[in-house]
Amino acid sequence: MANWHRLANPTLFLEWSRRVRPWTGVATAALLATGVYLSLFVAPRDYQQGDAVRIMFVHVPSAWMALFAYAVMAVASAAGLIWKSPLAHLTAKAAAPIGASFTLLALATGALWGQPMWGTWWVWDARLTSVLILFFLYLGYIALWQAIDDHARAAKSAAILALVGVVNIPIIKFSVDWWNTLHQPASVLRMDGPSIHSSLLTPLLVMGAAFAGYFVVVLSIRLEREVLARQVRTLRRVQSRG
Amino acid sequence: MESVSEFLEMGGYAPFVWPAFAIAAAVLTLLLAWSLRDLRRERNLLDSLPGRRSETRPAEAGDDP
Amino acid sequence: MTVFLRIVVRDVRLAFGQGGATVLAVVFFLLTVTLFPLGIGPETGVLRRIAPGVIWVAALLAAMLSLDRLFQADLEDGSLDQLALVPLPLELVAAAKCLAHWISTGLPMLAVSPLLGVLLGLNGEAYGGLLLAMAAGTPSLSLMGGIGAALTVSVRRGGVLLSLLVLPLCVPVLVFGTGAVDSAIAGLEGGAHLPALAAILAAALPLAPWAIAGALRLNLE
Numbered sequence: 001m002a003n004w005h006r007l008a009n010p011t012l013f014l015e016w017s018r019r020v021r022p023w024t025g026v027a028t029a030a031l032l033a034t035g036v037y038l039s040l041f042v043a044p045r046d047y048q049q050g051d052a053v054r055i056m057f058v059h060v061p062s063a064w065m066a067l068f069a070y071a072v073m074a075v076a077s078a079a080g081l082i083w084k085s086p087l088a089h090l091t092a093k094a095a096a097p098i099g100a101s102f103t104l105l106a107l108a109t110g111a112l113w114g115q116p117m118w119g120t121w122w123v124w125d126a127r128l129t130s131v132l133i134l135f136f137l138y139l140g141y142i143a144l145w146q147a148i149d150d151h152a153r154a155a156k157s158a159a160i161l162a163l164v165g166v167v168n169i170p171i172i173k174f175s176v177d178w179w180n181t182l183h184q185p186a187s188v189l190r191m192d193g194p195s196i197h198s199s200l201l202t203p204l205l206v207m208g209a210a211f212a213g214y215f216v217v218v219l220s221i222r223l224e225r226e227v228l229a230r231q232v233r234t235l236r237r238v239q240s241r242g
Numbered sequence: 243m244e245s246v247s248e249f250l251e252m253g254g255y256a257p258f259v260w261p262a263f264a265i266a267a268a269v270l271t272l273l274l275a276w277s278l279r280d281l282r283r284e285r286n287l288l289d290s291l292p293g294r295r296s297e298t299r300p301a302e303a304g305d306d307p
Numbered sequence: 308m309t310v311f312l313r314i315v316v317r318d319v320r321l322a323f324g325q326g327g328a329t330v331l332a333v334v335f336f337l338l339t340v341t342l343f344p345l346g347i348g349p350e351t352g353v354l355r356r357i358a359p360g361v362i363w364v365a366a367l368l369a370a371m372l373s374l375d376r377l378f379q380a381d382l383e384d385g386s387l388d389q390l391a392l393v394p395l396p397l398e399l400v401a402a403a404k405c406l407a408h409w410i411s412t413g414l415p416m417l418a419v420s421p422l423l424g425v426l427l428g429l430n431g432e433a434y435g436g437l438l439l440a441m442a443a444g445t446p447s448l449s450l451m452g453g454i455g456a457a458l459t460v461s462v463r464r465g466g467v468l469l470s471l472l473v474l475p476l477c478v479p480v481l482v483f484g485t486g487a488v489d490s491a492i493a494g495l496e497g498g499a500h501l502p503a504l505a506a507i508l509a510a511a512l513p514l515a516p517w518a519i520a521g522a523l524r525l526n527l528e
Contacts, residue, residue: 144459
């Protein structure tokens with residue numbers, strides 16, 4: 001904690017991240033192996049959903065990570081704007097594709113769960129609809145980064161967009177829930193809540209931890225790449241001047 | 243212990259359970275591979291630029307005793 | 308205050324003038340709604356059922372179309388730098404630009420929306436609700452759209468990107484706007500929809516100009 005501010009220094013960050021990454025990677029692999037084993041072999045079938053409940057062990061952690069990555073992006077964006085830290089802006093940039101991937105995964109596994117449970121690939125369920133809109137928010141964020149050539153300006157613009165998004169997400173969630181109660185009977189089988197038995201909770205949490213570890217590992221890889229790309233830009237600028 | 247084929251059938255939900263895990267594995271593997279490839283390219287690019295060669299890999303210099 | 312008004316008047320005059328955004332937005336709005344009966348079929352029951360949603364989606368798209376040039380034209384001809392120098396915080400300048408955008412596109416769309424209601428066979432009770440919902444919802448579109456316009460001001464052909472950035476943020480306006488008209492059709496007194504639209508506007512009114520000014524400053528350095 002005392003050394004936290006030193007991580008804002010890109011060179012020190014690189015050193016730290018390269019030292020920590022192998023250990024996080026090993027821990028993630030172990031968690032992932034345990035999680036998959038628990039979800040496929042140990043967890044009992046659900047009395048309602050049968051073996052289809054095993055899809056939940058991928059779907060729910062993906063949805064968690066989809067939201068978590070956006071939170072990381074928003075906090076990093078705020079830090080970047082407030083303390084003018086390039087590393088914070090790069091963290092937000094590095095987190096976006098990971099969050100988008102988890103969002104996509106949540107949508108795909110949600111459809112694979114919905115087909116046997118609801119009899120259709122897609123239902124305009126409040127949860128699925130919110131996740132779909134979250135996916136569009138990620139796409140917009142990534143597209144804005146790519147559209148602006150000047151790197152410093154792209155970073156700050158994207159940070160403003162991430163913050164506007166994070167203010168809007170609760171409102172979007174609320175409005176979609178509202179819309180859903182108006183247009184759909186409440187009889188559809190819920191994806192969450194009491195339908196998940198407590199014996200299914202352990203595999204869910206282990207998979208969640210594994211996905212979180214994966215997020216950290218890939219974030220550190222992408223962030224290192226962004227830091228190196230920044231060094232390349234600086235070097236080129238110096239050379240073109242000199 | 244149930245038989246292997248019974249396990250693979252997933253109580254009739256095999257066409258949904260296995261693709262879900264397969265898609266998850268594919269997406270996570272591809273993202274990891276893509277990120278590693280980008281990192282390697284950036285490293286090579288930085289090394290190919292003149293100047294500061296020794297400073298660009300501080301940790302790796304420390305890794306090799 | 309006079310500076311504020313002068314910015315509004317200047318923009319509104321430009322928008323209403325020849326080749327301005329107003330005519331284009333209104334025509335686009337009318338045209339999009341006209342396509343729905345042609346695509347779906349002229350049955351009154353179906354059209355009446357989808358009318359609120361169709362009108363709101365068309366209004367959303369027409370607003371996006373006209374937002375494209377909100378700040379870009381000022382950046383290109385240098386008037387953005389002048390706007391930054393006026394004795395008024397950039398946040399208020401941004402608010403003035405959004406107000407002008409609403410007067411020149413939101414208000415005309417509001418004015419023609421009853422006509423679209425007729426085309427889609429909306430029943431008599433619905434018009435009051437439609438007008439109220441449009442009045443409460445379209446200012447939020449101008450404000451949130453202004454954020455997108457400011458963020459994409461330096462992007463060439465930023466229109467599609469602008470829509471990608473702003474449309475997801477406009478989902479609540481669409482939901483509550485449509486809901487307000489639906490409940491008016493059902494003969495209910497607006498319910499919670501109009502207050503929700505008003506609350507969104509109340510939140511966007513101080514926050515959006517702040518975000519817009521922040522985004523514009525990035526392009527002034």
